[in-house]
Amino acid sequence: MSERSMLQQHGRQPHCMLPGAGAIAPVHVPVHCGSAGGGLNIIGSSPIFQRLLRMVEAVAPTRCTVLISGPTGSGKEIIAQLVHRHSGDPAAPFVDLNCGALPEHLIDAELFGHTKGAFTGALNSRTGFFAQAGQGTLFLDEIGELPLGVQSKLLRVLEARCFRPLGGGDIQPFNGRIVAATHCDLAAMVQAGRFREDLYYRLAVLKLDVPGLDQRRGDVAALATHFASLQKRPIRFTATAMERLGRHAWPGHIRELRNLVERLSILAESALIDAHSLEAFLSAGMPEDADHTLLAEALMRLEGDDKLEAAEQLLIDYAMRLADGNKTIAARHLGINRKVIERRVHGDEERSNFARVCLLEGRALIEAARFKEAIEVLRRGLTLLAADAHPCTARRLSCDLHRWLAISHRGISGWQSAEALACYQQALQEAAALGDEVEITALRFGIWSSQLMALDLVAARATAQDMLQRAQAIGDTDLLSQAHLALANTLFWLGDYRETLACLERGHLLCGAASADTGGQGLDIAALSTTFEGLSCFQSGAFRRARQVMDHLALRGGADNPHPFHRAIALQGAAWLACMFEDWSRLANLAADLQTVASEYGYQFYLGVGQIFHACALASGNIHAQTEQRIADGYQQYMLCEGGMLFHSFQAWKRGELLLSAGQPSQARQLLHGAIELALEHGERAYLVELLDMHAQTWIAVGDLDNAERELGSALSTAKALGATAGSLLVATRLAQLLQQRGRRPEALEHLTRALRGVERDTAFPRFAQALQLQTTLAQTISMPCQPEDPQHELCAEPR
Structure with a gap:
């Protein structure tokens, strides 16, 4: 009998017992497993089981891999389905594979799929489990049984998030989530060389320990009653029988209990089970030394390597x-x-x-x-x-x-x-x-950061808001700062720049107001919050204030900062803003400093950030193809390798810009289209306007001005909806240039004038200066008769 069938409910509305506000409340949760639909009925009020359910609620909304451990028969597959049910997309497929049920030579074909003729007997192409999972969950049961050779291949999929079917074919993305389960001690298997250490850490991003029935004896009565109600011949237990069930060792856990109830339903003389009739079924087939054996088995399951100790x-x-x-x-x-x-x-x-x-x-x-x-x-x-x-x-x-x-x-x-x-x-x-509520709230910062980096922004915002509510209830200043930073950071990537600034102000985290205290998170809260203050100011058009923030962060990232990690965070912020202001010489110096610090101290993530910004600075010298590859390498080798997609839109924007400058509009369009799709899918709008603008430029490069004009209009509407003044300025300038070349100067001037209205005039940088110059030119020539110019003139090769 499978673990799924142990707790599966037949012929009635499924429900799952989940913790509510102070009580256990039934919640209806239909779960679709593979091609067959079914319901879950998870029952348990014991403290250890309630802790597990709370952990499920915490980890399910993330996209991180989950490792579920527990003895055979404890219901690990049901917990995996519950994680899937409470994920961001419960309607997506739930695909399960028992790693111990297939011969080694078949596992590759099952996981990766194969093309026709890939091996002897491959008469047709087959879609593998990675592809079948789609955006859903691939459940790898008994992961400890996976051969070492297959372990290395699974590791590559987890790292690269893509795979190739057997027999060739195109590389396919893996967009799903891995949930693995085992009854083995994988850490001990790592020490023994029977399981890859790197794969173990990849799988054990989030761990759930499913207790055996011997650890949740308080749930035995409820489970027995539930199983009894499912039988064709319903049975009932007397109080003494229930007490005897509670004292049983249950080496087979929930599976053993269900099997016992089924045997009683079929074989017991009476439908009312008392202790005397129960004893015969409990002892049937049990050896005389069963108690000693069960005790020894329980002791062998104790934590630690030294079981005697x-x-x-x-x-x-x-x-x-x-x-x-x-x-x-x-x-x-x-x-x-x-x-x-x-x-x-x-x-x-x-x-x-x-x-x-x-x-x-x-x-x-x-x-x-x-x-x-x-x-x-x-x-x-x-x-x-x-x-x-x-x-x-x-x-x-x-x-x-x-x-x-x-x-x-x-x-x-x-x-x-x-x-x-x-x-x-x-x-x-x-x-x-x-x-410990204080500790739980502080640790949720780590859960939030994983959600943010995975672009699970809805879950990240919910976690940040939960942190803020908890911190306000506790009244801890450090927790309040961390929660406000988490929420402001998330709001920036959601494209809500003004609310980002308001959140930072409420948390007393604006430039100069916050200290460098780590607040128990090991990072410079002030430098990070100031970074997002500057970026939000730039996007919302407060350019003077954004430049002041950049100067402040550059000083904070100077060589006199005694804390190298704090210095790296400040340098990241200063370089980021220098890139937005197109201050290439300053960006080159800041990015070089960031790379030096990151390389010296082994900060791999910030090494990737530094490489991206340094490549952006080099691109100003018209070294396009090489710098595009450096940005791609920095992102993929140092940032994406750990599963983080947060910089995806930014790096795609800059790479698309370079590909276009290198005369590769088709490649640029393909890259930008994928980035726009991903941004829209995840609700990430921080650089959506820039992506839309660059995508429109790819049409200009091939002479399709109608498509370009339509997409620029859409980008301008998006910028206005987001309150992105910088984005509006960028797109309006581009649209005005196009309309000017098409002989529609009054319309061009109107778009540009609207974009410049209310913008600070004393903050010069290339994008702003270009807009002002074009506005002046249009205003001077608007009343002069002129012939429409070549529609493609100067639009295909606009300088950076």
């Missing part, structure tokens, strides 16, 4: 609880000397103290932006805690160590780092177990 700690903890903390009485319960317990407790305290030292050293290294060294120290602290099986003393330290480890990985690899997200997930689980 973990079992000893478990007994000591239990005895101490029975003795209300009295070591003498606890020792008497165990039949050992009191000194044994004292030595063990003392050893636990020493390990915890050493772990605290590692935490302090790690934080000091992070403050100095020495992230690689911090990772080693923090991992050493976690190793010490792994030897300490006492959850009460270790959970808080584990939460802190994982959070700062996440910050270190994020500093090196970027906000979508798989290792960082895995650490954030673990820290969030610890914080949830502790019930």
